[in-house]
Amino acid sequence: MALLQIRDLCIDYRTTAGTARAVDKLSLDIEEGEYLGLVGESGCGKSTIAKAVLGILPRNGAVAEGDILFRGRSLPHSSLQELNRLRWRDIAMVPQSAMNGFDPVYTIEAQINEAIDTHVSWSREQKRKRIDELFAFVGLERGRAHDFPHQFSGGMRQRAMIAMAMALDPGFIVADEPTTGLDVIVQDQILHRIKEIHTRFGKTMLLITHDMAVVAENCDRIAVMYAGKLVEHGAHNVFETPFHPYTMGLCNAFPDLADRGRELISIPKAPPNLLTPPVGCRFADRCPFAAARCRAEAPALVEVGPGHVAACHFIDRAAEFRMKARDIGTWQGAAAAA
Amino acid sequence: MHAWRTFVLRRLALLLFVIVSILTMMFFLFKLLPGDPTSVFVDSNFPDDMVQRQKALWGLDAPIWVQYLRYMGNMLTFDFGTSFFQMMPVRDIVVEKLLHTASMIVPAVIISVALGATLGAWLGWRRGTRREGAAVVTLLTLRSVPSFFAGIMVLMIFSYWLGWFPPGGMVSVGGAGDSFWETVLTIDFLHHLALPCLVLVSREITSPALLLRSTMLEVKGSDFLDVLRAKGLPERRIVVHATRNALLPLVTDVAVMMGFLFQGQVLLEIIFAWPGVGRELVTALNDLDYPVAQACFFVMALIILITNFIADILYSVIDPRVAYD
Structure with missing residues (x-):
């Protein structure tokens, strides 16, 4: 049984303009010890999934249908007390680096201690030793634990966040865009730490990002989301031989060290409005290969290889699409045609 | 900690400056108030030298800067004098x-x-x-x-x-x-x-x-x-x-x-x-x-x-x- 099973999950946001379905009938498994990267554009629903797993959806958001099972136990159907027992002990998070994840009026150490004290009763000595270990692991000076969050740089804060997430040795860690807004070198250091959690301690990880290159470099498996739907899911073959035109587009948009001469191509136009999603394939409007069928009928996820699924009507033409997708004219043509 | 102490000291200095300014303003305001304080005690029908004696008793005959300094000294030591009416400090x-x-x-x-x-x-x-x-x-x-x-x-x-x-x-x-x-x-x-x-x-x-x-x-x-x-x-x-x-x-x-x-x-x-x-x-x-x-x-x-x-x-x-x- 997978550690985390997401089953036909639908998440709605009530807005003044109507109800927006941010995640639509999404199913996804994360196996024990797996490092999964969930990629997609802003607003595709990837952070919403992270929030739903942790039970911290905003007030206007709710799981409308489906389920999230952690070790077979439903998270959305748990009471707050049951959820609070799982939180941080079994499921911890590294929040978006752009977020102010620490309470500004308490020291870093006080906040890590608070996480520990909420779940276990350790002596002061035990807690101190634990913070010694954690700070050594993330590469922070031990003396700085007494500092307040505002005395830390963005990168240091994120290291401290990783330390706090590790405090109770949880089995599953969700990192929601942990490096947005940090400079490239710090970004790399942080991602390296997070990967180490996985490689050294064998933790199951979910990394949410919009950066294809980050996932390619760090994760075992990758799930691509578009407009609330899962469009492709698999191991490294997702980059090597993508079957969904959106994944092909995403791969084009990031530089490839092996192919320095390649031009970066962005996908024209914006994702659909989730208040009134299109009937057919959600990507049809931006897809250079879209046919009449794509606008009428939503494609289902089909197996395209071992442990590799994609949701496209034309998976049998994927090889041809991959060739054409490398040409910038293909994408500009799609923009002009619509 | 050092920065904090400097901060407190600077605030204190500022406080003292404001207190002195307020006292100075009050001194001149009360000088400008209509009505001579001696008139409460000395009837205008009394001879002039009695008025002068009363003024000398209260130090009101001294030059203004002497009065000001005395006033400052008294106020800062919380010595507010005696009430004209209740005859107590x-x-x-x-x-x-x-x-x-x-x-x-x-x-x-x-x-x-x-x-x-x-x-x-x-x-x-x-x-x-x-x-x-x-x-x-x-x-x-x-x-x-x-x-x-x-x-x-x-x-x-x-x-x-x-x-x-x-x-x-x-x-x-x-x-x-x-x-x-x-x-x-x-x-x-x-x-x-x-x-x-x-x-x-x-x-x-x-x-x-x-x-x-x-x-x-x-x-x-x-x-x-x-x-x-x-x-x-x-x-x-x-x-x-x-x-x-x-x-x-x-x-x-x-x-x-x-x-x-x-x-x-x-x-x-x-x-x-x-x-x-x-x-x-x-x-x-x-x-x-x-x-x-x-x-x-x-x-x-x-x-x-x-x-x-x-x-x-x-x-x-x-x-x-x-x-x-």
């Missing part, structure tokens, strides 16, 4: 009246801040409910009622109609103890305190409540609350975190409130016949009792300055982000 009078005012204001402030902050935090946390809307309207109404009107209404209802509380004064006739504390720590005093305190609280509760409600709304959008929730903290602890952050601006508010209450309770003290410093000031000005009036002004200004100073220092302690430069 002004310091004793002012201290007594100040304690009376404090005995009304301090309980009212404590109640207002405790209740108001709790109410405000709750309102902010429960934003958008019907109860919250009703509470905000009530608070705004209470805030808009002038204290003389509220005072008279409260007197009419609870004292005149219902007869539950005495109509004024601090204690019943003959109820005063030998010392301040003996007077204040009696049921009789609390009985007299109830109505003025009620009027004060009904007004002063609105500021911390509305302030905390709005700061709570700001804090509620903070990202760190999500992390606290994900940490598995019970709701109660999360509200504590949010409130702790929302409380910061309240410190300044309370300090300013305290200062203003000490000077602004003239109306309430008159309505409830409360022998406080505000009423004393009005009486002293009417009687041209300059030493008392001067001392009252000075002490009120001093209280505002000191409460603000305390707020600054306190703020730097409770909010670690305050920079000391």
Whole structure:
């Protein structure tokens, strides 16, 4: 049984303009010890999934249908007390680096201690030793634990966040865009730490990002989301031989060290409005290969290889699409045609 | 820590500068006041040399800068002279009246801040409910009622109609103890305190409540609350975190409130016949009792300055982000 099973999950946001379905009938498994990267554009629903797993959806958001099972136990159907027992002990998070994840009026150490004290009763000595270990692991000076969050740089804060997430040795860690807004070198250091959690301690990880290159470099498996739907899911073959035109587009948009001469191509136009999603394939409007069928009928996820699924009507033409997708004219043509 | 000490010292220096400025302004203001203080004591029909003798006795014949220096020295050592009318040291009078005012204001402030902050935090946390809307309207109404009107209404209802509380004064006739504390720590005093305190609280509760409600709304959008929730903290602890952050601006508010209450309770003290410093000031000005009036002004200004100073220092302690430069 997978550690985390997401089953036909639908998440709605009530807005003044109507109800927006941010995640639509999404199913996804994360196996024990797996490092999964969930990629997609802003607003595709990837952070919403992270929030739903942790039970911290905003007030206007709710799981409308489906389920999230952690070790077979439903998270959305748990009471707050049951959820609070799982939180941080079994499921911890590294929040978006752009977020102010620490309470500004308490020291870093006080906040890590608070996480520990909420779940276990350790002596002061035990807690101190634990913070010694954690700070050594993330590469922070031990003396700085007494500092307040505002005395830390963005990168240091994120290291401290990783330390706090590790405090109770949880089995599953969700990192929601942990490096947005940090400079490239710090970004790399942080991602390296997070990967180490996985490689050294064998933790199951979910990394949410919009950066294809980050996932390619760090994760075992990758799930691509578009407009609330899962469009492709698999191991490294997702980059090597993508079957969904959106994944092909995403791969084009990031530089490839092996192919320095390649031009970066962005996908024209914006994702659909989730208040009134299109009937057919959600990507049809931006897809250079879209046919009449794509606008009428939503494609289902089909197996395209071992442990590799994609949701496209034309998976049998994927090889041809991959060739054409490398040409910038293909994408500009799609923009002009619509 | 060193930076903090410099910060405190600089604030202290500034405080001293402001005190000296206020005293200087007061010196010249009282010189400009119409009516010669000697006229209260010396009838205009008396011979001129008697007037001169009286002036010499009070040092009013000395050059102005000598008078100024003497005045400064006296004020800064809290030597306010003798009252023209009560023939006792002004310091004793002012201290007594100040304690009376404090005995009304301090309980009212404590109640207002405790209740108001709790109410405000709750309102902010429960934003958008019907109860919250009703509470905000009530608070705004209470805030808009002038204290003389509220005072008279409260007197009419609870004292005149219902007869539950005495109509004024601090204690019943003959109820005063030998010392301040003996007077204040009696049921009789609390009985007299109830109505003025009620009027004060009904007004002063609105500021911390509305302030905390709005700061709570700001804090509620903070990202760190999500992390606290994900940490598995019970709701109660999360509200504590949010409130702790929302409380910061309240410190300044309370300090300013305290200062203003000490000077602004003239109306309430008159309505409830409360022998406080505000009423004393009005009486002293009417009687041209300059030493008392001067001392009252000075002490009120001093209280505002000191409460603000305390707020600054306190703020730097409770909010670690305050920079000391």
